[in-house]
Amino acid sequence: xxxxxxxxxxxxxxxxxxxxxxxxxxxxxxxxxxxxxxxxxxxxxxxxxxxxxxxxxxxxxxxxxxxxxxxxxxxxxxxxxxxxxxxxxxxxxxxxxxxxxxxxxxxxxxxxxxxxxxxxxxxxxxxxxxxxxxxxxxxxxxxxxxxxxxxxxxxxxxxxxxxxxxxx
Numbered sequence: 001x002x003x004x005x006x007x008x009x010x011x012x013x014x015x016x017x018x019x020x021x022x023x024x025x026x027x028x029x030x031x032x033x034x035x036x037x038x039x040x041x042x043x044x045x046x047x048x049x050x051x052x053x054x055x056x057x058x059x060x061x062x063x064x065x066x067x068x069x070x071x072x073x074x075x076x077x078x079x080x081x082x083x084x085x086x087x088x089x090x091x092x093x094x095x096x097x098x099x100x101x102x103x104x105x106x107x108x109x110x111x112x113x114x115x116x117x118x119x120x121x122x123x124x125x126x127x128x129x130x131x132x133x134x135x136x137x138x139x140x141x142x143x144x145x146x147x148x149x150x151x152x153x154x155x156x157x158x159x160x161x162x163x164x165x166x167x168x
Contacts, residue, residue, distance in 0.1 A: 007038030077123030
């Protein structure tokens with residue numbers, strides 16, 4: 001008899017975050033992430049609602065509203081500078097650069113473009129302005145243990161939709 005996803009069930013998933021227009025995979029996690037259904041809403045209510053009633057082996061595709069998660073793309077967070085003004089360690093695409101705002105609060109930026117003359121860094125989340133789908137494969141559904149229910153998921157770590165969408 002199959003277990004269906006409902007409150008107090010321990011669920012493990014593998015997933016991909018895919019650009020709907022290009023088909024490019026932004027994130028591909030093949031090691032299962034576990035959570036206890038109904039113990040918290042770290043995956044987001046929309047995702048949890050889609051998972052309700054599903055079973056091991058099901059594959060579902062969910063449109064993610066990236067603007068709702070991260071806000072609209074802000075071009076004021078994109079900076080282009082001459083390559084000679086940028087330290088060598090920041091001249092590689094994907095390099096994280098931490099900057100501070102006027103109040104001294106840190107903000108992560110990513111190097112998104114490097115050419116012979118310039119370096120571009122972007123403080124927007126890499127998914128801002130994109131249409132993405134969350135492709136989930138349910139790899140396990142079972143009754144949660146008391147420890148898992150208290151922790152809200154696996155006793156190793158707890159997933160979050162934001163972490164999932166920024167990995168990769």
